[in-house]
Amino acid sequence: MRRIILGENLAALAALPAGFAQLIYIDPPFNTGHAQVRDRLRTSADRQGERIGFGGRRYRAEHLGRSGFGDSFSGYIDFLLERIEASLRCLDPRGSIFVHLDCREVHYVKVALDGLLGRKCFVNEIIWAYDYGGRPKTRWPAKHDTILWYVRNPDDYVFHYDEIDRIPYLAPALVGAEKAARGKTPTDVWWHTIVPTSGREKTGYATQKPLGILERIVRVHSDPGAVVLDFFAGSGTSGEAAARHGRGFVLIDENPEAVAIMARRLAPYSPECLGFVPAPTVGGR
Numbered sequence: 001m002r003r004i005i006l007g008e009n010l011a012a013l014a015a016l017p018a019g020f021a022q023l024i025y026i027d028p029p030f031n032t033g034h035a036q037v038r039d040r041l042r043t044s045a046d047r048q049g050e051r052i053g054f055g056g057r058r059y060r061a062e063h064l065g066r067s068g069f070g071d072s073f074s075g076y077i078d079f080l081l082e083r084i085e086a087s088l089r090c091l092d093p094r095g096s097i098f099v100h101l102d103c104r105e106v107h108y109v110k111v112a113l114d115g116l117l118g119r120k121c122f123v124n125e126i127i128w129a130y131d132y133g134g135r136p137k138t139r140w141p142a143k144h145d146t147i148l149w150y151v152r153n154p155d156d157y158v159f160h161y162d163e164i165d166r167i168p169y170l171a172p173a174l175v176g177a178e179k180a181a182r183g184k185t186p187t188d189v190w191w192h193t194i195v196p197t198s199g200r201e202k203t204g205y206a207t208q209k210p211l212g213i214l215e216r217i218v219r220v221h222s223d224p225g226a227v228v229l230d231f232f233a234g235s236g237t238s239g240e241a242a243a244r245h246g247r248g249f250v251l252i253d254e255n256p257e258a259v260a261i262m263a264r265r266l267a268p269y270s271p272e273c274l275g276f277v278p279a280p281t282v283g284g285r
């Protein structure tokens with residue numbers, strides 16, 4: 001199953017079959033209080049250009065437009081919980097749900113999810129730590145996101161330990177050559193760069209998450225051939241991670257720009273995704 005759906009996710013979820021997804025990953029708006037926007041620019045070499053790059057070369061930037069989505073909610077927890085609850089019907093009994101947030105809302109969402117899913121179903125709080133951007137002088141710079149991992153059944157869930165990538169020891173000399181060469185498994189703190197600002201991975205979509213984080217989640221928390229559901233899909237990072245590892249995906253977003261980016265991004269893996277499906281419409285949120 002490989003599908004991109006344009007539409008409001010509550011309506012779209014209701015139209016999906018029961019139990020088809022083994023892994024749900026969502027990265028909803030963080031309720032930052034301001035719109036997430038990004039200017040799309042095309043740069044070209046120009047001696048008269050206003051931008052100066054590597055080696056003093058000059059560039060001209062052409063403004064192609066602005067993309068983004070609103071990120072200010074008065075009833076954030078109700079909005080999110082209603083949609084997570086609706087998605088549970090789609091989740092396989094051995095499946096997992098990952099909810100990616102930052103420090104603004106994560107504590108409230110954790111308490112609400114404990115109530116919805118049961119505290120026994122909470123497994124890990126994964127910290128994605130990065131180091132990029134400004135450093136205010138009035139507080140500790142906030143440089144991490146939090147990903148909550150819940151399972152449907154705490155006694156039986158998919159977790160492919162052998163699929164965990166290994167990372168270097170901080171002090172390899174202390175563990176011996178053999179262990180140092182093998183590396184160690186990561187903890188619940190994942191150090192990973194943000195999406196490189198000028199790399200092939202970058203789609204230009206505001207809030208795009210790194211493929212490396214999603215690939216780790218997909219490999220470890222789903223079987224080959226299983227389906228990943230993301231109903232706040234943005235640029236489709238979870239879909240690309242799924243496709244790269246032989247999983248299916250169902251990606252939902254109400255922003256036509258997001259859907260256009262996903263369709264382009266996933267076309268090399270699944271040409272059929274270029275024809276995305278509109279979701280049924282119901283009343284607004």
Ligand SMILES: C[S@@+](CC[C@H](N)C(=O)[O-])C[C@H]1O[C@@H](n2cnc3c(N)ncnc32)[C@H](O)[C@@H]1O
Binds near residue numbers: 030069209253258
């Ligand atoms: C933080 S972004 C996701 C970014 C994505 N993880 C990526 O790597 O590109 C959240 C997305 O949720 C979408 N969204 C917000 N509310 C929605 C709703 N009710 N139904 C469908 N999509 C929604 C926004 O359009 C936005 O693209």
